[in-house]
Amino acid sequence: MIITRSAKHHVSMGNFEWVEFGAEVTINSEELPGPQSLDTLExxxxxxxxxxxxxxxxxxxxxxGENKSYIHLYQQENN
Known part of the structure; x- marks a missing residue:
C-alpha cells in the first residue's frame, strides 16, 4: 500500500508580500518492516x-508582519 500526503501554505508576510511553501510525503508499506496498518501508515x-x-x-x-496570521496557530498546534 502506498500513502501520499501533501500540504501547501500561502502566508501573507505583510506589505503586499507573501511566501508559499509545501511538501509531499509518500510512504510505501512494502519498504517498511513487518505488516503495517492503514492507521500506522497515515x-x-x-x-x-x-x-x-x-x-x-x-x-x-x-x-x-501579520499578527492574526493562521501560521501562528498552526505552529502552536503542531508542537
Whole structure:
C-alpha cells in the first residue's frame, strides 16, 4: 500500500508580500518492516509531513508582519 500526503501554505508576510511553501510525503508499506496498518501508515505520513514543513512554518511565523496570521496557530498546534 502506498500513502501520499501533501500540504501547501500561502502566508501573507505583510506589505503586499507573501511566501508559499509545501511538501509531499509518500510512504510505501512494502519498504517498511513487518505488516503495517492503514492507521500506522497515515500517522507516519502525517508526522513526516509536519517534520518536513516545520522549518518553513517557523521561518514564516517569525517573519510575518501579520499578527492574526493562521501560521501562528498552526505552529502552536503542531508542537
Amino acid at each position: 500517522a507516519l505520513a502525517t508526522d513526516y509531513l509536519a517534520t518536513s514543513l516545520a522549518a518553513d512554518v517557523e521561518e514564516a511565523r517569525l517573519n510575518t
